[in-house]
Amino acid sequence: MTQQGVRWIADQVLALAPDAASRKAGSKLGAAGPWSEAGSSDEGTVWGLCKGSGSKPYRTVVDIADAAGPAYKCSCPSRKFPCKHALGLLLLWAGGDGTVPRGQAPDWAQQWIEGRRQRAQQKRTAGGSASGASADPQAARRRAEQRAERITAGATELEQRLTDLLRGGLAAAEQAEYGLWEETAARMVDAQAPGLAARVRELGAIPSSGPGWPVRLLEECALLHLLDQGWLRRERLPDGTAATVRSRVGLPGSPDGPPVRDHWLVLAQYDTSDGRLTTRRIWLYGATSQRTALLLSYGAAGRAPELALPVGLTFAAELSAYPGAGQLRAALGERFTAPAPAPVRPPGVSADQAAARYGEALRDDPWLDSFPVTLGRVIPTPAEDAWQLADADGDTALPLTPSAIARPGLWRLVALSGGAPVTVFGECGHRGFTPLTAWPRGTGEAVALC
């Protein structure tokens, strides 16, 4: 890693916060007041003493040099991770006003860092040998076959459930209990097909989702049916499509694509949560390869996903793609530079082209709800109770999704535009367009909208 000597910016620090309360508490501690004996080392360690309500100050130390993400240690009793002290310390350090000078780490910090690095070293050597030891190809294949059989049984059962539904009519589904779908979803979890389970769970919510629900229910049932059929006939599908089906069903893939080294612009970063798991999506754009890639990272309840990248900055790194036709997901490999400002903007397309892009992407992955595009010159325009992004140079417009209209980011976008064309990156799909990041006319910085 070459993060040494490069300071982060505050956004990057705040993205590490596990929740809004920590973010707020951390920002308050990002001032010199409560801190003493703070310092940082060239190896990428930051430490300091934070005065709390007790008589002894808390000892906080953060190791940011690890490629796997920063590591934290604090003597406070908080179970948040990272705690507000670690966030405050990083903010103070990011502020760069001289309160965290370069220096020699005190013993208590040094001990932890050395212990940590040693363990990491051991794990690396152990990990190398362990993967060799566990590679019993026979056993692995047997396990995979067993799982495939379970999924096949699950998919068959689900097909039965769907045909029953169509035989009796969707109208009956309105009265059907939500619990019925939950039960089917649980059966799919048992069948080790989490992708099917998630789709089934969503089906249960559609009948209560307002006008037009029969169309949406039929669409989703049909696509689920398509996925079932895809799985049951996966041997006869082209390799890419088969891989897409496998990943949609919920089989884990591994990023086995060749590493692509590029300067990656961070297009957007946003979190979604289902209560148990926080999913963070980070969209990247390669300045040379012109590829758009998606990084996913997860955080269990109470923890933020570890990967955090500041929107609008560019860093050099290697990315490896996950398998599957039309899949944009990639894994972040080695990073060569810290994120830094660079005059990179993704090339924009028109509203017509954006809709066509989504249509073309469905060719490879018919289950795709949306596709990432950058609109070159659009004007946010009110349309009755909704909003649309109207092409500045044409007479067509992409409507915004209802959820995007409800978010505060809409008004940041409208304010940024002021009735003039802006460049907008977002996800274009059958529900409409979800704006994620915008750039003003001229050379202004990226503005995150999510």
Added chain:
Amino acid sequence: MLTTHPSNLDSDLEGTDMRATAAAPDTPAAVPWEEVVTVALLGTDRRTPPWLPPGREAPRALLDLAAVKTVRRRAGLRPAPAKPRPEPAAADPRPPLPPAAARRLAMLLSNRPGTAGGGRRGTAPDLMELLPQWLALANERGFAAPPEALPALLDAARGRTDLRPAALAFAGPRALWLARLNADWRFALRSAPGGGSEPPPDETDRIRQLWQEGLFAERVALLGALRARRPAAARALLTTTWATERAEDRLMFLDSLRTRLGSADEPFLEQALSDRSRNVRATAAELLSALPDSALAGRMAERAVACVAVDRTRGEPTIVVEAPHQCDAGMERDGVVPKPPAGRGERSWWLGQLAEAAPLGSWAARLGGRTPEEIVALPVADDWRGELHAAWCRAAVRQRDTGWSRALLGPPSAPDAGGPGAVSLAERAKLLSTLGAEERADWVAGFIAAHGLSEAFQLLGVCATPWAAPLGRAVVDALNIARDAGSYPWSFSGVMGLAERCLDPVEATRLDALTGIPDETEDTSPGAGSYWAEAFQRLTTTLRLRAAMQEELGAVPPDPRPV
């Protein structure tokens, strides 16, 4: 929503096996989507159309068909026709904020009240409280607001009316443009009369048209802006429709005449004294009494002066008061409210109103050519002192009379200045506001030096910020004394909060010595020392933050723009 492509695209799945699963029935592509949905709603048991195979195969074939149609519909989606684009916002000619200042603004705005965990504040600064100051600095330096920060800024101003003038001035023309699109921010369109954020159109015709056809908020804003620039034109505009306005609207419009009130307004106001609405009459009378040369002021002076005299027959000259015995129709027309609030005698109630509305200049002649100081020093017979002095205070504030204000305030170190004297703290604060900034700060500094901080909060509130050096030192010294006296800091949390916002940041170095934890002695409250250390730490942290804020915004431009 997106619209479906009219022409039938060839399926994107062509060539794969999945296509084959759907192609079984006769002419699936020809079946309209709506019909597919209808059959799905009813169920294939109830209705099996000819394009589906009969019996057990029907639901599966229906799903196949729906899958193809769904993907086809999605792949064929096209953009909607564009609605008329909004009129672009007016350009903001001001230079953009330096990047560090823009980040600071985002930080201040993200720290909204209500999101706080509550409880003790610890040593961290209260960022929202620094926003007014930041806005004032940014406005002074003439920067434009970053557009993406406008929604948060408008939300903040929506919740805090005191922020609105500065926030809207900083937000500039684009905020008004936004406010027209979002009902939550409508306040921006009617706020800040004369704030200069949207100068009224100069063409008389357009003014007249807006005045006659505009919404109430637009009309108030128009009148306010016009009044700030051309008082007579604003009054003339108001006269054109005065008779037809509703009473509540008349009251609001009349209120806008407070700006640049002058003797030219007298005929109009005099006429408003006979208005149908009592509130309009009262406001007209109040405005007229602020014009010492007005006929109303003369009438009030005549009435008030008749009630007060100097009695030389006593040992020392003494003011004697004979309050009015009745409230006649003339007094009522001049704005005197005949019925006193519960618990007050009607004669003293009338006297108070007369003395309050009479020009202060009329007292010297009546009371033997004395100066305000001498008049205030005169004893008053029969417990009338409180009533009379309170009325003079109100008059001094209304007429912005510095001589009388000074006399009524008295010297800051006077013993009764700290106690419950004739003039209350609230009245003192108002009197102080008529004095110049430096005199105000000196008076309050003297007051704190003599009486400590316990009564000083209201007075500090009217001092100009940042506090002048003598005032800042007086506050810090008094806090230091309070700490040494062993009380808890939250007894002074109000003053501490003010000090965080108002103390000159250069004082931070002087405060460093106070951030340590003092030794506990017998007469200090347990643990007080560390709480004081915490409070002083927060104070210095906040001062440093303010210094950083100032630095990020840069020096005041050498050629300050006219306000």
